[in-house]
Amino acid sequence: MKKKTPKAAFRKLAAIYTRMVDSYADAAQGIGLNCEGCTDNCCYSFFQHHTYIEWAYLWEGLNRLPEKRRALFIKRSEEYVEQARFALQRGERPHIMCPLNLGDEGEGRCGLYEHRLMICRMHGVPNIMKRPDGRGVDFPGCWRCQELTTGMQKQQTEIPVVDRTPLYSDLARLEMEFVGPKLRGLPKVDHTIAEMIVLGPPVLR
Numbered sequence: 001m002k003k004k005t006p007k008a009a010f011r012k013l014a015a016i017y018t019r020m021v022d023s024y025a026d027a028a029q030g031i032g033l034n035c036e037g038c039t040d041n042c043c044y045s046f047f048q049h050h051t052y053i054e055w056a057y058l059w060e061g062l063n064r065l066p067e068k069r070r071a072l073f074i075k076r077s078e079e080y081v082e083q084a085r086f087a088l089q090r091g092e093r094p095h096i097m098c099p100l101n102l103g104d105e106g107e108g109r110c111g112l113y114e115h116r117l118m119i120c121r122m123h124g125v126p127n128i129m130k131r132p133d134g135r136g137v138d139f140p141g142c143w144r145c146q147e148l149t150t151g152m153q154k155q156q157t158e159i160p161v162v163d164r165t166p167l168y169s170d171l172a173r174l175e176m177e178f179v180g181p182k183l184r185g186l187p188k189v190d191h192t193i194a195e196m197i198v199l200g201p202p203v204l205r
């Protein structure tokens with residue numbers, strides 16, 4: 001498999017992200033889900049991310065920011081990592097706002113929206129996925145979505161579901177094209193967004 005340049009890989013990743021957003025929008029529209037006035041915020045969710053390509057693309061976005069804004073995100077990420085560590089030591093699942101969310105700065109949304117990661121784009125609507133070992137995984141969507149789909153079930157209305165499988169397999173292929181044969185020898189990526197920021201851009205050697 002021919003190794004892609006970062007520029008070509010990022011272009012391809014942006015196209016996969018667009019497909020995710022479109023699939024999400026179709027499903028959300030079919031369910032009648034929107035985030036306006038939601039009493040929760042998905043950006044509190046504690047998630048790990050698993051690809052070098054997304055990590056590198058996150059940093060591509062950070063590097064485009066003015067120095068002051070990037071420094072703010074790095075500082076907030078350091079605080080996040082520290083708070084998450086304390087929560088985990090107490091045996092709790094961290095519930096901390098993502099360091100890139102600018103709600104507390106009066107800006108009300110993701111500070112790196114075009115570069116936000118896959119899970120940020122898929123959370124909310126029902127998803128299904130077939131894993132490489134053949135097992136199926138179901139995600140029912142967020143609490144607000146589940147309230148709406150419960151009503152749809154009662155009325156026997158078909159519920160739109162996003163199939164993540166082709167999106168994930170394209171992302172996995174792109175990961176191999178981006179990193180190249182060294183991928184097998186590199187550590188597995190298993191980081192929160194804050195950790196990806198604190199660690200700096202991924203080292204691919």
Ligand code: SF4
Pocket residue numbers: 034035036038039040041042123124125142143144145
């Ligand atoms: S996806 Fe669901 S939980 Fe998240 S902000 Fe939107 S409505 Fe709320």
Ligand code: SF4
Pocket residue numbers: 042043044098099100101102109110111112113116117120193
């Ligand atoms: S990257 Fe953006 S959308 Fe994703 S959790 Fe952080 S603030 Fe929210």
